[in-house]
Amino acid sequence: VTTTLRVALAGCGTVGGALVDLVSHSAREIAWRTGVRIEIVRVLVRDLRRLRGPNVQREIVTDDVDDFLASPADVVVEATGDVPTAGQIASATLSSGRRFVTANKALMRDSGPELAALAHRHRASGATLDFEAAVGGGVPIVRLLRESMAGHVIDSVRGVLSGSANYILWRMEQGESFAESLSCAQERGLTEADPSRDLQGVDAADKIAVLAWLAFGVHPRTIDVRLRGLPDDPRDLTSAARSRNSVARLAAHASHVNGKLDVAVGPEIVDRTHPFGRTTEDQVAITVVSRSAGQICLSGRGAGGAATASALLADIVRAAAPIPVLLPTELSYANFQLQT
Ligand SMILES: NC(=O)c1ccc[n+]([C@@H]2O[C@H](COP(=O)([O-])OP(=O)(O)OC[C@H]3O[C@@H](n4cnc5c(N)ncnc54)[C@H](OP(=O)(O)O)[C@@H]3O)[C@@H](O)[C@H]2O)c1
Secondary structure: OOEEEEEEEEOOOHHHHHHHHHHHHOHHHHHHHHOEEEEEEEEEOOOOOOOOOOOOOHHHEEOOHHHHHOOOOOEEEEOOOOHHHHHHHHHHHHHOOOEEEEOOHHHHHHHHHHHHHHHHHOHHHOOEEEOHHHOOOOOOHHHHHHHHOOOOOEEEEEEEOOHHHHHHHHHHHOOOOHHHHHHHHHHOOOOOOOOHHHHOOHHHHHHHHHHHHHHHOOOHHHOOOEEOOOOOOOHHHHHHHHHOOEEEEEEEEEEEEOOEEEEEEEEEEEEOOOOOOOOOOOEEEEEEEEOOOEEEEEEEEOOOHHHHHHHHHHHHHHHHOOHHHHOOOHHHHHHHHHHO
């Protein structure tokens, strides 16, 4: 291990708490891959009295944003879900030439392009903006669009983007009631703090708007998403799907056809063999159609602390290490083998 990367973490709920655990459990592997040791130096919360997990040191927890921002961190990670506070933290972090990583899709929809411009203005002092965890949970769709497909002309992005809505529909397919499925999703930390955001499709709308920004360059806040959420009780929807030997999914799309952008979220009945129909539990699936590469499809776990924290950690690690260091060499592999 050569360097220590100091991380300040805003938010220690489902996602932030899972990140603290992941950093603690994966310390050796991270050091092996990157030569970096991650140290969480400050944690910002709302309620100081709430009990935190065993990996959260009490003395680094604060409820004061100024105290949080004054911490000597190289990377500031945001997982609060609160847009005004997240915006304040993002602006202060980027203006001071530091790296900002967020899981906040609402923040990115509201002001992603402005924050990207701020990061660009302060890039010489080290500012960077990363938000893989904001869309797709553990599925690396942001990096795919932002980097791997930077030279592609994209025709459409489609997806089952809400792992929580998917989990509820999937449990209802197994015969559970809507109320049972929702409470199970909440127990597992799959829903937003306010689950109506998932059920009414607001969460999926923020996500597809952010993906449309990356694919088509349109400001996500200005995108008018045609929005239909799940019905109050989706039982009729799941029964209708079953009678056609299909499944119901909350789907989103953004397509750019003849100079017009069409963006929508709504329930659809899809064939079980379709990538969307094959999603189970809290999985999401996203397809991108590019003129040169055809259809690219990604799927995986799209909600919950562990999946989302893995995307945050990927952004933190990437901020810490130049890409060539991330390609394990024979030597580092041998070292890792010796340690295990
Ligand atoms: N849960 C998921 O599956 C999931 C998946 C992908 C992305 N995300 C995104 O990740 C973010 C966090 O979600 P979550 O599910 O982890 O939320 P959560 O469980 O409600 O946790 C939020 C955390 O942030 C703290 N917090 C909230 N507002 C704050 C404020 N104004 N000042 C200081 N601290 C504040 C809370 O403090 P207290 O603990 O003291 O209340 C809590 O620790 C959101 O942007 C969400 O959209 C979540």
